[in-house]
Amino acid sequence: MNVVALAGGVGAGKFLRGLVRIVEPRDVTAIVNTGDDISLHGLHISPDIDSVMYWLAGVADRDRGWGRSDESFRALDEVRRLKGQSWFGLGDVDLATHLVRTQLLSEGKTLSEATAHLTDALGIPARLLPMSDDPVPTMVHAATEEGQGLYMHFQVYWVQRGARDQVKAVRYEGGQEAAPAPGALEALAGADAILICPSNPVVSIRPILAVRGIREGVEDARRGGTGVVGVSPIVGGAPLRGMADRLMPAVGLEVSAYGAAAAYPGLLTGWVVDERDRDMASRIRDELGLRIAVTDTVMTDDDAAERVSRVALELATG
Amino acid sequence: MNVVALAGGVGAGKFLRGLVRIVEPRDVTAIVNTGDDISLHGLHISPDIDSVMYWLAGVADRDRGWGRSDESFRALDEVRRLKGQSWFGLGDVDLATHLVRTQLLSEGKTLSEATAHLTDALGIPARLLPMSDDPVPTMVHAATEEGQGLYMHFQVYWVQRGARDQVKAVRYEGGQEAAPAPGALEALAGADAILICPSNPVVSIRPILAVRGIREGVEDARRGGTGVVGVSPIVGGAPLRGMADRLMPAVGLEVSAYGAAAAYPGLLTGWVVDERDRDMASRIRDELGLRIAVTDTVMTDDDAAERVSRVALELATG
Numbered sequence: 001m002n003v004v005a006l007a008g009g010v011g012a013g014k015f016l017r018g019l020v021r022i023v024e025p026r027d028v029t030a031i032v033n034t035g036d037d038i039s040l041h042g043l044h045i046s047p048d049i050d051s052v053m054y055w056l057a058g059v060a061d062r063d064r065g066w067g068r069s070d071e072s073f074r075a076l077d078e079v080r081r082l083k084g085q086s087w088f089g090l091g092d093v094d095l096a097t098h099l100v101r102t103q104l105l106s107e108g109k110t111l112s113e114a115t116a117h118l119t120d121a122l123g124i125p126a127r128l129l130p131m132s133d134d135p136v137p138t139m140v141h142a143a144t145e146e147g148q149g150l151y152m153h154f155q156v157y158w159v160q161r162g163a164r165d166q167v168k169a170v171r172y173e174g175g176q177e178a179a180p181a182p183g184a185l186e187a188l189a190g191a192d193a194i195l196i197c198p199s200n201p202v203v204s205i206r207p208i209l210a211v212r213g214i215r216e217g218v219e220d221a222r223r224g225g226t227g228v229v230g231v232s233p234i235v236g237g238a239p240l241r242g243m244a245d246r247l248m249p250a251v252g253l254e255v256s257a258y259g260a261a262a263a264y265p266g267l268l269t270g271w272v273v274d275e276r277d278r279d280m281a282s283r284i285r286d287e288l289g290l291r292i293a294v295t296d297t298v299m300t301d302d303d304a305a306e307r308v309s310r311v312a313l314e315l316a317t318g
Numbered sequence: 319m320n321v322v323a324l325a326g327g328v329g330a331g332k333f334l335r336g337l338v339r340i341v342e343p344r345d346v347t348a349i350v351n352t353g354d355d356i357s358l359h360g361l362h363i364s365p366d367i368d369s370v371m372y373w374l375a376g377v378a379d380r381d382r383g384w385g386r387s388d389e390s391f392r393a394l395d396e397v398r399r400l401k402g403q404s405w406f407g408l409g410d411v412d413l414a415t416h417l418v419r420t421q422l423l424s425e426g427k428t429l430s431e432a433t434a435h436l437t438d439a440l441g442i443p444a445r446l447l448p449m450s451d452d453p454v455p456t457m458v459h460a461a462t463e464e465g466q467g468l469y470m471h472f473q474v475y476w477v478q479r480g481a482r483d484q485v486k487a488v489r490y491e492g493g494q495e496a497a498p499a500p501g502a503l504e505a506l507a508g509a510d511a512i513l514i515c516p517s518n519p520v521v522s523i524r525p526i527l528a529v530r531g532i533r534e535g536v537e538d539a540r541r542g543g544t545g546v547v548g549v550s551p552i553v554g555g556a557p558l559r560g561m562a563d564r565l566m567p568a569v570g571l572e573v574s575a576y577g578a579a580a581a582y583p584g585l586l587t588g589w590v591v592d593e594r595d596r597d598m599a600s601r602i603r604d605e606l607g608l609r610i611a612v613t614d615t616v617m618t619d620d621d622a623a624e625r626v627s628r629v630a631l632e633l634a635t636g
Contacts, residue, residue, distance in 0.1 A: 117400075
């Protein structure tokens with residue numbers, strides 16, 4: 001059973017920890033968002049790849065959500081003292097990932113190759129692919145409270161400016177010129193199920209779909225009979241994590257389990273909603289024509305994640 | 319009293335701590351070797367600038383010699399686990415310097431500007447100039463035990479390969495195309511004394527002199543009556559620190575207080591030798607035509623460093 005998952009950050013990491021308990025890990029391919037990759041201090045930082053890696057390797061910080069467990073921040077504290085750019089959280093142990101990745105890239109390796117090196121060193125048997133080896137930065141058109149127009153990298157909007165600006169539009173820059181990572185289209189074509197992790201549709205999943213050929217790959221697989229099932233990242237009208245509620249309205253999406261499913265027109269066969277959104281199930285089924293499963297989607301531990309991934313996989317293959 | 323010091327790493331840092339106790343720190347300009355700067359993990363690392371900064375800011379590790387005091391190595395340990403390049407010692411706190419410098423360079427600042435930012439943030443009132451804002455890497459021609467020829471960056475020879483190869487020649491690549499850092503030639507022209515810190519002549523001081531115009535600037539100042547005095551880095555026929563004994567013979571220099579002075583033909587007016595080399599004083603004076611001072615040059619603490627710098631300064635100005 002070959003499973004392909006489209007993955008953002010922390011929600012995807014938790015979900016995939018459950019998935020590799022019910023599917024042979026080597027048969028799982030996660031295509032991971034790199035739209036919020038950023039170059040900072042000369043380092044190539046891939047926040048979503050890192051989150052997924054750390055969760056799958058069992059070294060993620062469960063409380064903080066992002067970064068490594070048993071982390072320290074001595075370098076970042078000193079960056080602050082040295083009047084450097086300290087707005088992006090970088091732990092001392094986490095830094096090693098960025099150092100090794102950047103060194104590999106500087107030696108001419110691709111982001112795919114650097115990711116394979118890191119997942120291998122971390123002992124992760126599942127396959128992690130960046131959505132592309134080419135940069136496809138997620139850019140945000142916004143306006144300040146004073147009405148000043150801004151066009152900025154998503155991380156600047158999200159972390160540096162604390163999502164305080166009014167978002168007008170989101171753009172996946174260069175997506176149609178970018179090539180999918182080697183193996184991504186083949187994995188989609190050979191998938192028995194395609195799962196969309198409970199990640200932010202606007203800044204995690206749609207960037208992946210914006211890479212030339214990936215949306216078409218999912219559509220082709222679906223036409224060939226492969227189930228394509230997502231898990232709603234919105235529970236009870238609010239994101240479980242993060243600030244998706246700031247971004248979904250800006251691109252015309254209702255902040256609800258319905259709105260998140262509506263983010264993928266023509267792609268899905270099924271949608272998993274939280275039991276708190278049970279009353280929304282029939283609307284999603286009827287209006288969007290999807291098969292629906294209802295479960296507790298809050299992944300407080302690996303057992304919960306296993307249950308959620310099993311529900312999604314069964315909906316895709318059943 | 320304006321003093322210019324040509325500076326390598328740790329020995330220079332210790333010496334300058336003494337110098338700023340007897341000269342107004344803002345009147346001290348240190349022109350620092352950047353020949354062993356290296357790009358690693360995408361970061362711009364300037365080992366000698368860092369050593370001098372850390373010593374002057376009082377945050378150097380006195381026991382280890384290099385790097386920061388109260389240091390930890392969590393990032394580097396993890397780089398090793400991730401099968402990255404871990405041969406170059408990078409502490410967690412030390413990393414902050416490289417992160418901030420690299421960020422500033424990536425924003426288009428020069429190495430001089432980045433250095434000024436860092437010394438300002440560290441509260442260092444003396445002026446530190448890189449020898450050049452252009453790269454002038456110190457390269458080593460060598461042969462392995464098996465006779466294989468190698469041409470490599472000094473740090474690869476020194477740190478990665480542990481100085482185990484036989485050095486045939488040392489080259490300061492691009493020195494004659496590089497421009498001195500802004501202010502360096504003006505500082506030399508306006509100096510009341512020029513001091514050469516007790517640093518490795520082959521890989522610390524000569525790289526500085528290899529930058530177009532710097533040697534001429536020292537010669538002009540000397541002709542104009544400015545004393546040019548160095549402190550021998552060789553005591554009792556061996557370097558106090560480091561592996562200068564591997565490099566001096568390769569470029570035809572005797573490993574002695576005499577040989578170190580002979581590394582600067584036509585530049586010096588005086589030379590400070592350690593009392594253990596007292597019997598060599600007359601040879602240096604007679605053969606090289608230098609004024610000689612003899613003192614205990616081992617800088618075990620700031621009081622000792624102050625004494626050594628005072629002896630050098632008096633020899634230059636007396």
